[in-house]
Amino acid sequence: MRMNGFDVREFLQAASAAAVESGSGQSTRRQPAAALEGAAGAPARPSYSPVVIEGLVRIIEFFLVAFVGVATHRIYLAGVIPFDFTYLVLVVGLASLTVVVLQAAGAYAVSAFRAFFLFGLRILAAWTLVILIALMAVFFLKIGGNVSRVWLASLYVAGAGALILERLVLSIVVSRMTRAGRFDRRTAIVGGGDAAEAIIKRLDAQPESGIRVVGVFDDRGEDRSPEVIAGYPKLGTVDDLVDYARRTQLDLVIFTLPISAEKRILQMLAKLWVLPIDIRLSAHTSKLRLRPRAYSYIGSVPVLDVFDKPIADWDLVLKWLFDKVVGSILLILVSPILLMTAIAVKLDSRGPVLFRQKRYGFNNELIEVFKFRSMHVDQCDPTASRLVTKGDPRVTRVGRFIRKTSIDELPQLFNVVFKGDLSLVGPRPHAIHAKAENRLYDQVVDGYFARHKVKPGITGWAQVNGWRGETDTEEKIQRRVEYDLYYIENWSVFFDIYILAVTPFALFKSDNAY
Helix, strand or coil, X not given: CEECCEEHHHHHHHHHHHHHHHHHHCCCCCXXXXXXXXXXXXXXXXXXXXXXXXXXXXXXXXXXXXXXXXXXXHHHHCCCCCCXXXXXXHHHHHHHHHHHHHHHCCCCCHHHXXXXXXXHHHHHHHHHHHHHHHHHHHHHCCCHXXXXXXXXXXXXXXXXXXXXXXXHHHHHHHHHHHHCCCCCEEEEEECCHHHHHHHHHHHHCCHHXXXXXXXXXXXXXXXXXXXXXXXXXXXXXXXXXXXXXXXXXXXXXXXXXXXXXXXXXXXXXXXXXXXXXEEEEECCCCCCCCCHXXXXXXCCEEEEEEECCCCCCHHHHHHHHHXXXXXXXXXXXXXXXXXXXXXXXXXXXXXXXXXXXXXXXXXXXXXXXXXXXXXXXXXXXXXXXXXXXXXXXXXXXXXXXXHHCXXXXXXXXXXXXXXXXXXXXXXXXXXXXXXECCEEHHHHCXXXXXHHHCCCEEECHHHHCCCCXXXXXXXXXXXXXXXXXXXXXXXXXXXXXXXXXXXXXXXXXXXXXX
């Protein structure tokens, strides 16, 4: 199983070796929990992806120009000249060309959305160029007799007004969102000293980059890494950083350590790669000079990409839409099964129909998932401290059937459609005290919590490959995690569709489901 070009297990082995070799020289100072809670502060408001916002503006302006084209035809030419294929091609072509020209003019960036007065003239110039190109096309294609000059002139004036008004509203909205921090990328700096101070000052000098530094984390003591660096406090060690990222929103981690500090970097990455964040290695102080295309840039600061958030920007939107639309359809289709199962559970044994269980969700957040109750009410095990085994007396008669067929999981569609804390497809959420051979899962598998870099799902890649049901051995949970990590690193909407499609067939292989 490979991740971002290298094998996860090889990476963890290298990181463990580095930790053993260099661990004795590292400080073990940890921030008290209360201090870390204070540093995290109130939960941060969710931020919006600039990539998605920029894409939405392109879509809006495409349809805005198309609407103006159709509307001007209706107003000036209705009943005189029909809206035929020529006008349809012109409207779609003008709308598409507008987006292309505005893109070339640099008008599709969050900074451009805020600067209305700076970009207003550029918008007018771009729109004028679009109309001139349209006039040239009409002339050279010799279709001037089929296109009304009144329509083109009216379209130019109306389109200019519509685009300027839309950009004015957009600048007000985006400026307010920017002041509220809705585009901020909350960033932690790993490593102190002069290198950290240099990169912080450089980032602070570029507010348009959207980077908001929250603090510094370093394993070294005060003699090598002061408590305040470039005005930002040192909040703790790398271990504290993991806790911090679980308590509040964190989008990005930048290492300021030199590339030559390979062992320290590996040791820290072994702790951080399980988080659903982007991890970058600063290259601005490195003497190693690669080709410019080898770097990505945060503002003007060159960095090397180490880990990316698995599902972000438009991928996140697509997965959300897939869950809501397909989940709603499935919920309607299985509603008769849900009703019949509820009646059967109620008639079979006393107690509630549904069972709620705490499980780990995205970024280790505790979520409450719904299931049909499959055990006697006085023998339910909310924390799953004891695995269900074959012939388990705690399971009811109806419970054996619905567990074997996974019908007990169907109420989790409510989690997907209404609560939004589950996905249709993803790593299965495990109960918080689930064990394999009397050891908690995270004690059995290195990097176990990397499963939580995405939302958990009702079904998953591990389940359709036969790894469902009882996890009584360490090998079973290790294999599940391997398949889960493969899914995370290779996610696509088509992968989700495939897993959903083969899930019903995988249910026939239920030897391990009790």
